[in-house]
Amino acid sequence: MSHRTSSGQGFRIATLLMSCWAFAGCEDQPRRAAANTAAPAPIEVTVLTVQRRDIPVTSVLPGRTAPYRAAEVRPQVGGLLRERFFSEGEAVKAGQPLFQIDPAPFEAAVQRAQAALARIQAVEQAAASTANRLRTLARSQFASEQNLENAEAALRQAQADVVSARAALETARIDLGYTRVTSPIDGRTGRATVTPGALVTANQTTALVTVTQLNPIYVDLTQPSAVLLQQRRDVASGALRRDSADRAVARLLLEDGSEYPHPGEVQFAEVIVDQGTGSVTVRAVFPNPDQLLLPGMFVRARIEEGVTDRALLVPQRAVLRTPRGEPMAFVVNSEGVVEQRVLAASRAIGNDWLVTAGLSPGDRVVIEGLQRIRVGARVKANERPAAPAGT
Incomplete structure (x- = not known):
């Protein structure tokens, strides 16, 4: 009898425990479902706040050095x-x-010219004496007017011969001087x-020899005509500020990649466009005191076109391409949501793009974490300070 009672109590206890476990499981299931449906954590990205600032605009052009002056001595x-x-x-x-x-033949020519001049001068003196005497006699009517006119004509001819003889002597002396080159x-x-x-x-x-002046020295650069026209439009509109509309500072990069220590200056651009290449020649002049630059060397010149304050710099790694090939960037708005902006990037400056449209001052451009985001995603933006222009 006691054995049956113990078995019944054990069965009831086991049933009660199973009910408790089942109840506990039912309570944990809604908690796990709620945990699974919670919003994911925002993706962390690094952004750069772009601002307008004075940005030096430069371009790199290929070219070759040319002598400042070269004289072929003949x-x-x-x-x-x-x-x-x-x-x-x-x-x-x-x-x-x-x-x-050999100056000997020319020295003899000088002596001949001197003798001819002396002879003509003697004739001139005689003609002058005859003319003076006939003028006196003509006033006393002891000489005819015809004789006086003939005497004066002979004097003028003698004077002309003297001038010619002096020129011949000078020519002989010049030729003698030319014997020393x-x-x-x-x-x-x-x-x-x-x-x-x-x-x-x-x-x-x-030529007997060529003498070349190396200091200063010219550098002839090649620039597309379209780029030159755009530069002039930018200067005229004020988008590009330059101290002089026609002069710009230039720096050279040598063939081995080193930078030439002396800056130069752009002097002018050709007015004729090469029909084969569609480019113009831009000539710059550089000091060459150490004669490090020799004519015919290939160089690259970094031309400082001016300064612009109407554009923004964006790191090149932050600029992607749309399916149509247009440059674009991801921007984080004030609500922390990613937006896409199509840009107008005119040129590269160092490791940055010079953006002229598509962004506004204060926009936060994503520069790191681009692979993890999409348009409309909510992100956590970490600010990075702007680097100096062109770095």
Whole structure:
């Protein structure tokens, strides 16, 4: 009897425990469902607040160096080359002797011209004496007017002969001076094409030597004509400020990637567009005191076109492309929701895009976390300070 009672009590206790567990499970199920339907945490992104500021606008153009002045030295008289006064490759000054042509024939020509002048001067003196005497006799009517006129005509002819003889003497002296060939400019000599003992002729096609002035030096750059026109429009409209409308500062990047230490200045742009390339030549001049730049070197020039305060800088990594190929960026609005903006980006400045439309000052552009967001997503924006322009 007691055994049955114990079994019944155990069954009731087990049933009660199972009911409690079932009740507890029913209470936990709504809690788990509520937890599963809770809103996800906002995605964290890094944003940059864009602001208008003065931004230097630069462009990089390819080009080659060209000599500031180059003089091909040719003889102006013919003769036997007797001596060379310079070493190839050395620096020379304007007026410094380079070659000596045999002067003997030209010295003789000077002496002949001097003798001819002396003879004509003697004739002039005799004609002047005869004319003076006949003028006195004519006043006393002891000489005819015809004789006086003939005497005065002979005097004028003698005077003209004197002028001609003096010019011939001066020409002979100039030719004698040309026997010493001098440098027309300051510069550095190249290879000599003749040696002493060679016979040269006046104004021959082959230069004796070329003298090149290297300081300063020109750099001829190539720029698309469309870009040049846009620059001029920007300067005229005030979108681009420049100290001078025609001059801009330029800096050189050499072939090895190093920067040339001396800044230069843009002088002018050609007025003729190359039909084959659609570009114009822009000439800049650079100081070259160490003669580091040599004619014919390939360089790149960074031209400082001016300063603009009407555009915004956006990091290049923040600018994506739409399916149509248009530049776009994600912007976080005041409610923390992502929006898409189509941009107008005119040029790259360093690691940034210069944006002229599509953004407003104060917009927060997403620069990190782009892969995790979409339009309409709610995000947590972490601000990053703006970097200096062009970095």
